[in-house]
Amino acid sequence: MQxxxxxxxxxPMELAWPLTIFVxxxxxxxxxxxxxxxxxxxxxxxxxxxxxxxxxxALSGPILIWAAILALHVGLQxxxxxxxxxxxxxxxxxxxxxxxxxxxxxxxxRDSIRFYGxxxxxxxxVATLTQNLAQIAVVILGALVLLDHFHVSITPMLTxxxxxxxxxxxxxxxxxSNLFGGFYVAVAGQVRLADxxxxxxxxxxxxxxxxxxxxTIRSLGNSLIIVPNAKLAQAIVTNYDLPEKRMWATVExxxxxxxxxxxxERVLLDIAAQGTREIPGMLADPAPSVTFDPGFxxxxxxxxxxxxxxxxASQFSVRDQxxxxxxxxxxxEGIRIPFPARAVYMHAPEPGDAAxxxxxxxxx
Numbered sequence: 001m002q003x004x005x006x007x008x009x010x011x012p013m014e015l016a017w018p019l020t021i022f023v024x025x026x027x028x029x030x031x032x033x034x035x036x037x038x039x040x041x042x043x044x045x046x047x048x049x050x051x052x053x054x055x056x057x058a059l060s061g062p063i064l065i066w067a068a069i070l071a072l073h074v075g076l077q078x079x080x081x082x083x084x085x086x087x088x089x090x091x092x093x094x095x096x097x098x099x100x101x102x103x104x105x106x107x108x109x110r111d112s113i114r115f116y117g118x119x120x121x122x123x124x125x126v127a128t129l130t131q132n133l134a135q136i137a138v139v140i141l142g143a144l145v146l147l148d149h150f151h152v153s154i155t156p157m158l159t160x161x162x163x164x165x166x167x168x169x170x171x172x173x174x175x176x177s178n179l180f181g182g183f184y185v186a187v188a189g190q191v192r193l194a195d196x197x198x199x200x201x202x203x204x205x206x207x208x209x210x211x212x213x214x215x216t217i218r219s220l221g222n223s224l225i226i227v228p229n230a231k232l233a234q235a236i237v238t239n240y241d242l243p244e245k246r247m248w249a250t251v252e253x254x255x256x257x258x259x260x261x262x263x264x265e266r267v268l269l270d271i272a273a274q275g276t277r278e279i280p281g282m283l284a285d286p287a288p289s290v291t292f293d294p295g296f297x298x299x300x301x302x303x304x305x306x307x308x309x310x311x312x313a314s315q316f317s318v319r320d321q322x323x324x325x326x327x328x329x330x331x332x333e334g335i336r337i338p339f340p341a342r343a344v345y346m347h348a349p350e351p352g353d354a355a356x357x358x359x360x361x362x363x364x
Contacts, residue, residue: 022075029067036063054111062104069093069100095146102142109134132212133183178213181229186210191237196312200236203227220313240312246283248308249315251322254300256336261301265290267333268305271325275307279321281314282307299341 040056076089110131185191191207197217198204205219215232217225227235240247255264272288288307295302305322309315330337 018075018078021078022071025071025074026067029070033063033067054108057111058104058107062100065100066097069097094149098142098146102138105138106135109138177230178228181233182210182212182215184233185215185229191239195239195241198238245311246308247312248306249319251305251319251326252302253326254297254302254337256338257301259301259335261292261303264303264335267329268303271329272305272307275322275325279318281310282318283310300338
């Protein structure tokens with residue numbers, strides 16, 4: 001600081017040339033930034049590729065930082081400052097450049113996984129855990145580059161981490177079990193984002209995120225259910241989206257014993273065929289079918305209409321519409337849906353039947 005102060009008081013023009021170089025270099029970097037971003041946006045709009053969009057968003061900020069770092073470096077090297085100041089400045093600028101480059105690569109890794117992860121067959125699901133793992137890998141790589149630049153041996157650090165890792169693992173058993181549980185769930189591919197699942201404990205809904213500690217499930221009532229990853233890894237899970245989203249749904253109807261089951265089957269299939277064309281979520285392939293099940297009831301004949309829906313949540317709205325259409329059509333066709341009935345037969349006692357004793361006070 002005393003050297004810089006002496007230059008400013010005795011010969012301030014010695015700093016004018018480095019300052020001019022700094023400003024000129026920064027302006028050139030700013031112009032290059034605009035040209036690069038303009039070219040990336042033009043390429044993105046022309047090809048529709050998301051790679052250009054990812055690069056444009058990731059480079060918009062770091063390029064200005066790199067321009068400032070380069071301008072400072074060139075300005076320091078062109079100045080008459082002592083060598084220790086220029087060396088210290090160069091090392092500091094290198095650290096800043098590595099840090100900014102690491103942050104840019106972290107953003108590229110996160111956005112690339114978000115945009116392309118779901119399109120690659122066999123890839124990890126695009127969850128928070130996956131993005132965090134990719135960003136942690138980039139941070140570790142950046143830290144190794146810095147340590148190697150300053151000739152810092154990582155062997156003692158790895159030894160210390162190995163010794164202290166056991167104590168940390170014992171102190172953070174629950175956290176680590178959730179972390180590895182989430183990693184197992186993500187890698188196994190049996191529970192994916194947007195899948196509708198149901199746990200053996202009763203919780204059910206759409207999987208919205210798999211984090212490092214817990215998995216978030218959104219119920220049909222639009223409420224969030226937070227399940228620790230360790231619990232999810234140990235639970236019995238029913239995934240309604242695997243092996244495919246479409247699934248069978250049923251509507252059970254009961255009619256009078258006076259009806260012909262074949263006529264009821266014809267009416268139900270006609271209603272179902274019309275529903276596949278008009279009701280969202282109801283599929284025409286495979287075709288709906290009718291089974292004589294549960295069959296003979298106490299006071300009615302039971303038949304079941306079977307059909308397929310696009311996904312689990314579609315069955316509720318489709319079933320509602322089918323019941324409305326069946327009720328309206330049965331009224332039009334004069335098909336009666338009977339009430340529960342019981343036949344009670346009464347008869348007088350036959351001569352010679354023993355009369356039942358009447359209860360009362362004991363006679364002396």
